[in-house]
Amino acid sequence: MLDFLGNLRLGLETALSGEALLFCLLGVTVGTVVGVLPGLGALAAISLALPLTYYIEPTLALIMLAGIFYGAQYGGSTASILLNLPGTATAAVTCLDGYPLAQQGKALLALFVTAVNSFVGSSIAIILLMGFAPLIAEFALRFGSADYFSVILLGLVAASTLTLGSPIKALAMVVLGLALGQVGTDLNTGQFRYTFGIWELADGISLVALAMGLFGVAEIIANIGKPQPAARQIGRIRFRDMLPDRSQWRQIWRPTLRGSVIGSFVGALPGTGPGIASLMAYAAEKRLSKTPERFGRGALEGLSAPEAANNASVQAAFIPTLSLGIPGDAVVAVLLGAMILHGITPGPNLINDQPEMFWGLIMSFWVGNIMLLFLNIPLIGLWVRLLSIPYHLLYPGILIFICIGVYSADNNVFDIYVVLGFGIMGYLMRRFGFPATPVLLGFVLGPLLEEHFRRAMLLSHGDLTVFLQRPISAVFLCLSLIMLLSVFLPGLRRRFGKSARS
Amino acid sequence: MPLAPLSRHVPAGVIVLLGGAIAAIAATYPLGSLLRPGPGFFPLVIGLLLAALGLALMIETWRGDPDMTEADDDSGAEAGFAWRPLIWTCAGILAFSQLLERAGLIPATFALILLAALGEAQRRWGPVLAVCMFMAGFGTALFVWGLGVPVEAIGPS
Numbered sequence: 018m019l020d021f022l023g024n025l026r027l028g029l030e031t032a033l034s035g036e037a038l039l040f041c042l043l044g045v046t047v048g049t050v051v052g053v054l055p056g057l058g059a060l061a062a063i064s065l066a067l068p069l070t071y072y073i074e075p076t077l078a079l080i081m082l083a084g085i086f087y088g089a090q091y092g093g094s095t096a097s098i099l100l101n102l103p104g105t106a107t108a109a110v111t112c113l114d115g116y117p118l119a120q121q122g123k124a125l126l127a128l129f130v131t132a133v134n135s136f137v138g139s140s141i142a143i144i145l146l147m148g149f150a151p152l153i154a155e156f157a158l159r160f161g162s163a164d165y166f167s168v169i170l171l172g173l174v175a176a177s178t179l180t181l182g183s184p185i186k187a188l189a190m191v192v193l194g195l196a197l198g199q200v201g202t203d204l205n206t207g208q209f210r211y212t213f214g215i216w217e218l219a220d221g222i223s224l225v226a227l228a229m230g231l232f233g234v235a236e237i238i239a240n241i242g243k244p245q246p247a248a249r250q251i252g253r254i255r256f257r258d259m260l261p262d263r264s265q266w267r268q269i270w271r272p273t274l275r276g277s278v279i280g281s282f283v284g285a286l287p288g289t290g291p292g293i294a295s296l297m298a299y300a301a302e303k304r305l306s307k308t309p310e311r312f313g314r315g316a317l318e319g320l321s322a323p324e325a326a327n328n329a330s331v332q333a334a335f336i337p338t339l340s341l342g343i344p345g346d347a348v349v350a351v352l353l354g355a356m357i358l359h360g361i362t363p364g365p366n367l368i369n370d371q372p373e374m375f376w377g378l379i380m381s382f383w384v385g386n387i388m389l390l391f392l393n394i395p396l397i398g399l400w401v402r403l404l405s406i407p408y409h410l411l412y413p414g415i416l417i418f419i420c421i422g423v424y425s426a427d428n429n430v431f432d433i434y435v436v437l438g439f440g441i442m443g444y445l446m447r448r449f450g451f452p453a454t455p456v457l458l459g460f461v462l463g464p465l466l467e468e469h470f471r472r473a474m475l476l477s478h479g480d481l482t483v484f485l486q487r488p489i490s491a492v493f494l495c496l497s498l499i500m501l502l503s504v505f506l507p508g509l510r511r512r513f514g515k516s517a518r519s
Numbered sequence: 520m521p522l523a524p525l526s527r528h529v530p531a532g533v534i535v536l537l538g539g540a541i542a543a544i545a546a547t548y549p550l551g552s553l554l555r556p557g558p559g560f561f562p563l564v565i566g567l568l569l570a571a572l573g574l575a576l577m578i579e580t581w582r583g584d585p586d587m588t589e590a591d592d593d594s595g596a597e598a599g600f601a602w603r604p605l606i607w608t609c610a611g612i613l614a615f616s617q618l619l620e621r622a623g624l625i626p627a628t629f630a631l632i633l634l635a636a637l638g639e640a641q642r643r644w645g646p647v648l649a650v651c652m653f654m655a656g657f658g659t660a661l662f663v664w665g666l667g668v669p670v671e672a673i674g675p676s
Binding site for chain 2: 185
């Protein structure tokens, strides 16, 4: 206990230093902006900011990058509620009941409830993170290579089976990501793989270039020329209009708590993101409700549960990332890449080796969420005005940032070609309904998966059954198998999908 | 988005071919043994797996289960193909990559923004030029002067 308090103090000291506060504020502000603006997600924003963070201390860099991530979740709901246009893909569920509320003239109430719920959801998940991450890390110190292999496999399977579209498409994209991760020099033997004589590929494909192409450029191409809805005028902003009355508070507190729990659980699973979390929370609320017909017409429960859930899942995604070194979601995968670029090895040793970083980061989540609460409620007018910037003035700037940003990472024009290639690929994938997130997860986890596989084989003298003999590994493999089977039992899936969508 | 029956299989077909190619290239690397898997082992498995998933996707499309084949995932598929934005955005990025080290950041910025603007069905050049000038100034201040990226504002680096 004393230890725990000591850690908290250590974390607070890091998180409350002037520099940390500054970078945290910067991160959550940028996050809110990219969340509000349609067409630039947290992922593209983090990849953009990544090369800029080479110049600052790793802890500060992570505090800022993480701030962009959870800040975007707050901002994403603003565009959903006011425009029926999700600023982030994960905020799509927020549209269902948020936009009807705005149409009924309750936009301010909806925005207020969203901000408060986001805060509650995040807080609950942060508490779980503080409690569980060290425990899991301690447990994970006993992991062998076979166990790591299986847990990574579970993450990849979860990422593709718990998706909203066709699981086969998602699985194929995970495998494609694994293949892309193969490009470069094989660390064990020095063999060049898939480099085609291009020496720039010897170090592998740049993560930043891949992410910016798949998510940044592809998104821009898809958005150019789309008609932009006009921002709804919400008139004078009075604090009185924002506050829910007593019966409304009573209506939302239970859904908020349930949403937080669902979100934390889904987020902590490696490979699943906030999109699934909010969808599941929404489906659960609708099923539990005595008046399900109100959902989709401005039910406060239908707004508060998914909002709490997506924020909770974002914070909980750090549990596997910080304790196992396995990202809980594609955005965290980029963060993980950022840590590696900064020379930090995420994994069970992180908490012991660099407690000030671990606890500082967690404490900065609190600080950042409090900042977001203050950024979102009083400044709501500002974010609304931001929505009226026409897209055609916005995206050229984003393109410049992408190109020069990716160039500055390595001072190499080749990376701009990589962005271009993946931009085209990302657009085609989007056009044919292939999800891009699994590609990124596969790309980040692929090399780890191979490394642990080869090490496990060496240690077991080539005995494949080692994956079943080790109990930890066997459990993870069974879970993966169950998830895969559920894909091929479509009845089960369809029922889940229908209840969520209808 | 109803596609012609045969062309519906194109994406899955591409995946099968890609998987096959990955496996074929992997086979040229030392495969090693299970005891000591070589650099070709893992990519071979990946390539075969990808090809198999492509085949599964073909079957899925063929069975035409509307619940599964329609693009209803988070990225969403748009009706129609945005050739114009695609081509001009790519042209802009390509021009930027060619000009950055040869002519400097400011010419590259102008080229990218002006070309990308052609991707719109209609545009007003006034605001576009304003964005160009703003990004040229802002980009130079942040990246060249601020972060010391080794390119010149104008001129070869």
